[in-house]
Amino acid sequence: MIINELLSIGEYAAAGLYEETDRDLFYRKSLALRRYYEKCELAEYRGEYLYPSGVTEQKMRVAPSYLTGLSFNALSRDMLTSDSFERLSREFCAYRSSVPEEHTVAGNMYTHSIPHYERILREGLSSYTDRIKQIEDTDMREGLLHVVKGIECHLSRCIDYLESVHADRRLIDALRTVPMNPAKSAYEAIVGWNYIMYLDGCDNIGCLDTGLMPYYNGENLVPYLENLYDNLDKNNGYSMSLGSLCPSLTLQCLRAAKGRRRPMIELFVDESTPEEIWREAISTVKSGGGQPAFYNGDALLGGLKRRFPTIRSEDLKRFCGGGCTESMLAGLSNVGSLDAGINLLLILEKTIYAELARSESFESFYEKYTGEVQKTVEKVKGEINRSRAKRAKYNPLPMRTLLIDDCIERGVEYNGGGARYGWSIISFAGLINVIDSLLAIKTLVFDERKYTGTELTELLRDGNEALLSEVIRLEKCHGKDIDEVNEFAHCLSKRIFSMTEGGELIFGEGFLSASIQFSSQAYAGRNIGSTPDGRTAGSPLCDSLAAIFGKDKYGPTALLNSVTALDLSGALGVPVVNLNISNNFSDEILKALILGYMKKGGIQLQITYASREELEDAYLHPERHGNLIVRVGGYSEYFNRLPDELKRMIINRTVQEGGHQ
């Protein structure tokens, strides 16, 4: 009965779930995917180089998000009888994360992914059938064959449609080849790349330049790449990584990204990076858009290898950010991108109210605080494991199982541990607020004894303006490159980041710390009162690892030295830094700044190129700045789309000047 009901409202995929209810969930979702691809409405062709293009039409309310994503959240109650709704909810919404909500800053068991584009383009999806037939588990084997059949059918429908509208012959021919058969040219590879990206919900592009290298013969690919990037952007997709193994190809990948919000680009640079790549990258930075982010391969990949020795050296080259910029190995990993986000400032606030008045020394207060953080991390780790177990049981993902290695070889579903590598990223939010707050407490309560613990607690509770103005002016804070502060910040960050090292992760190598905020630091601060770093009640937490409240007044080198004093190697998930620069930076100086930062151990740097005046004007007149893009948290976003408090925070970030100050 439910099948007929779902078919009658056009929910073909959901109906597919009920065709063979005696089979396991993986099989049923696979069949549903097949039915979806057999019947779904095709995207309109508007003369693009690539197909599909544009926003994925979601005419069906039930599918396909729950077939590829995390939860069953697109169901319209109004469209189904209550019996059918209850049944669907019961059977497909059983998975819920149990990570405490206050520690889900920037993420709650959300998992981005990157398909193994290169393998599919090299071998062709048709060849996957032989590998699938080796799988012992009947439901998984037959399920994956359904998915491949569905894709074949979808491609055939696409080609018929494109023929009917007299689409570009080259595009039609390419789709007759890729992704079912190996690509033979760079254009075919990009057509295939685009199609695979849509199969995975337009999430991440992966290692594009190295992936296209085998097909590249020096031709101009920029128009196709622009089409690919637009498709990712329109579907709110995320990241791409670029090396410089083939400089002319990397240059084209960069050129196509100029002025675009997405993809977020992770560009690996070092002293050997060719000058033309530097020029193009810096010109792209200066075109606005906060692209690319600069990455230190030695520090990041070397660190990951030390953290997880099981990673093969050749696989490390497949590093790519997934989502904002969470560390992944493209096509090989199942990374809990942002399984949890520990709100460090919230824990500090609770510790202040509970313990400051009765703490006899700063050391004892510090121990109580870090002890509370440790307890929270342990609890969160336990909940992540429980949630991952539930996710494996209730949310098998046939498409990712097909597209990501080694699920087929292992005969294990993606969420159940099929990917070659897996880790769980725990991001720490508010670290810089906590560093400045603890230093203020040490100075005012324990060193200078200007206030008792009780007095300071009460002043904070009242949001006392004089106190907040006093603490903001304290010299000892993050961002000024003061030895004593740096030493303290190093010890605290090392202690906190290392808390994720212990404990086993089911279906993976382990936990990995990060400091990545999305735009979530705004929401995370709303329920926290005023804090001893000078932050007023309800205002946002710090943006990842940069300084706060314009305290970084000694220039960009002092700020970056403060950042490298943190234990960045303990937060390989990654440690994000946002830098605002003015337009008087020369290319050479900016390059030297980036290289110097990396030489000191900096891992990642994102640069927004906008003056304070421009940001102020955009705040007052959003209609004049529709294309203004800024870097915030780990991602690029249109300034106009940010919540108000984040706009203010970005305006108030120090804009580092490039000349004599």
Add this chain to the structure above:
Amino acid sequence: MNGRILNIQRFCTEDGPGIRTTVFMKGCPLRCIWCHNPESQKVCAEISFNKSKCVECGKCAAVCENGCRANKKHALYQRKLCAGCGKCAEICESGALEKHGEIRSADEICRVILKDRVYYEASGGGVTLSGGEPLYQWELAEEILRRCSDEGIHTAIETCGYGSEKVFRQVIKHCDLVLFDIKETDAALHKRYTGVDLKPILRNLSILNSEEIPFFIRAPIIPSLNDRIEHFTALRKLRESMKSCLGIQVMPYHNIGRHKYDLLGRDYACEDIPEPDAALTEYWKSLI
């Protein structure tokens, strides 16, 4: 070795090549009437007072041991009584009072300079001693330059060139680059505008050249004072006659330092001088 420092400014990109740390030393023997850093002229510490920021809290008066403020409810400031201790500036929350000049040791200064070593290496930058006038506290200058040079850091000074031959030789031997100011080439006018003789400056410039230390001449363009064809022609001849001279950098007059005179309770003598526009600057550049 201690000395009085106005400021240590990191990430300077206009005081020599690459990313640099510039140490602004306090004290200068010249009194250029257009000087845009009047707070750097005296070697002693000074307090500037910005009346518009003062909230009349009276905290400065409470901490002052010299009675600079007669009325505790008003920040009326008697500069002649001030010893420059800076206690008032420390307590001033509104930012109305600011102390210029701190005693710092060569150790402390070098520690700050060394913090940005990687950025110097990546950019071909280093350290620049400026001022005030680095020759004015030459022993400290020499020590900083020697230590930095020993560390392999590129060293530069920005100097007016006024000092004894012995002092000058002592300092420049640790320099990889010198930015040498020539304010005026007419001896009488030089004395009038700066208060000192031109002769020892030109002597030191010759020493620099004969010692084969690369240098730039820095020449301010001060409309109505030195914007004469004869002056810029003389500058060109100087450049042509000196093989170690890398070129002449013109420094167009600007009046952004004007307000500092008010804050320091001094008169500003260049009130009516206009800032040269880009076309005029290009014209003078073309002569050198």
